[in-house]
Amino acid sequence: MTTLKDTPTTLMFHAEMIPPISDSVGDAVQQSLPPLAPRGDLFSYSTFLESRPPAFETYAVEEILSLAELAPNLHLHIVHLSAIECIPLLKKAREAGINITAETCFHYLGLASEDIEDGDTRHKCCPPIRSQTNQDRLWEELTAPDACIKTVVSDHSPCTPELKLLPPHLQTITEDDTSGSGIRHNDSGVDMTLSGVEAVQPFTSGKVQGEGDFFAAWGGISSVGLGLPILHTSAAARRAYGESAPTLLDIVRLCCQATAKQVGLSHRKGGLKVGMDADIAVFDDEEIWTLHAGEMRWKNKCSPWEGHRFKGRIRETWLRGRKVFELGGPNQGFIGGAPVGEAILERRTHTTPGSLHGMSFLFFLSFFFVVFRHHELVLGGQRLNNENS
Template structure:
């Protein structure tokens, strides 16, 4: 449990030389956080972290736990031992859907859910809001809708659609953190798919701009017959999975790589990579000098096609959740981009791709958690459980850290290759210890996600000059996902009912505590800062 102490001595002993420091302010303009375990610059250490209450920035870091007497009287002092201090997570792939579809999600609910899970920065995707963020005017509407509602810091992506190339540089000037386009229909008519000429035009327009061009990489091959709707009941997951084969991903990635020479300095990124068969393509391209990276998602690392029950459309997303063997291949690749596994992996980041909708759009059958009963139930249930008619998206913002920790600890505890179960294979050696795994999670979900969106030096680390964003993590806790622990608007998620390892107990944004788990009876103390959201909108123009 964290303890709060005010020092009472009238003299201040000289503390040890800090690992890094600027000139820290004097009380009451600083706050001290300590723990016997903290991850600083992706390494586990004891730490004392001093944050300016004026700027919200980290001003000093000591690689030891300093006592309250090391600071002037009345200095706010929080000892979080034995919990772990992590940098606040940066979830670089979230759909908040406001304005226009706030019945699906919204800035207030989505960012509360993020804070619950130690996420202190989210980057909002350009589609599923109305209007989409494909024009400067659309960005202005998005910003206006977000002001005063965000519990954590929020940045925005711009969208690339046919015909909007003339808007892209204006969106860069407006502060978007990158751009996303689809190579297959997105599911909403206001965000159509790109053709090859559209991709070329976007690459040329952004070629020498400080941004990242990202793609939903599924694409029908122009040289083959489109994938037909497979035979089989539409309520059976294997029927749906067959309709979205790995070749859709590899075809799209080959197309992107063939165009990459048009803009050799432009960072490219594949969002929500699902098919492990695409990894060799990306690896070869990176070795050839192409500036391309990929992300995968919590659901691709924790769920498997074999486990999806008939009609349980909570699991539908695109690209789809694939077989257990594919999941394990993604874990293997993650091990190549880890603190102790080198920097060769093509999957650099892990994100939520939180893409919610109303329960009605999931057409859930009776008996599946998350279904909302209506007065019309029973009149026409023919669509219930139809994977082809259900909205595609997984709701999980704020659950990602314990999902990853659960999957890692389960594999570690079952031993290297003994009794793995559920199609699980041993973790790569670089992830075999709890310390290495925690350090790597910070790399995937904090350091690298911040870099992807041009926020290195501000987000993703607890070192001097960074924002004082802290996730206080109880790595030994166990809990069950229930509606009360899903703070996003619609309580419809495949994780409901699952037991998870690891619990976020406090979240701090720029030195301000916004969430604390606890309270009477083990419940929630809730959200702080006088009940006011304190998140900022990250609208500064990218410089890298």
């Protein structure tokens, strides 16, 4: 903090620490001696959840806040906040003038611990997915007038399926497998430069050491590209039960405008205006569909969202004015050859307090803008000009 105290940047924290009174060490448990071992079956999600209680997050936040006076002008940011117990701590700090914000993730808003099957390590992430009650409180915070959660992000953390140590009955199977032998996607994924069928390979039926073990499996959830369907579906369900939920304009603010603003890219991203990048996604907000492995548009087909039913689907994606994806098209919808994304290394301009300056790398943030139009959403390079805007 002292090194960065006079730098116009944002200092981000993964806020989990073991409190002095804790008898758990989370992922380090396998190398620990009693009484630090977990109490329960390592294949049970409840055991894993109890090993990383809310106290891990609140203790970390308290430590961060205790040091904030060392850099009073530095913007502090908590990444992937899960525990609702942190919210009053952050609000009190903000009322006291501490420049701190937080984000939460799609999986904390769309998944609940009560629904996670034992051994289904696709759901493992840190901090962990918590209870339905915890999820409800996160949703409420998103639209609170004094909200401390300013952004919602994917925290996309992929890995090869083998690293998830899934039991055989949960391993991804291709939809067109009729051989009866069982086919699992290998880690080659989709070749974006070629058309044709994605590569698959047989897997052995032998038991993998540690399969289904939440403490040994890779921690992280794959969900990039699913954020809008996840939030739109969950928000619609909440409204159907008479519960509060963000509007589509709120989702724009949380996922597009606020993320761009936070990293100093509001002059290029997060809106549909003349002079900004024409990054656009066309979203059908009424289509009902179920996610299958073959429809995952990332390399390794392993995600807790497989089998989930969504309302709303991306039909097209445009990058800087160029169409790069069309649902139902050849090559799994991807258009063109090699990927055309760019690393944005320019010095940040048109920034606000707490935004990043200088060279920085951005991970898993969304900058598309959303407007409602005839049951479609248009999310917002070649940059927009008066002719193509």
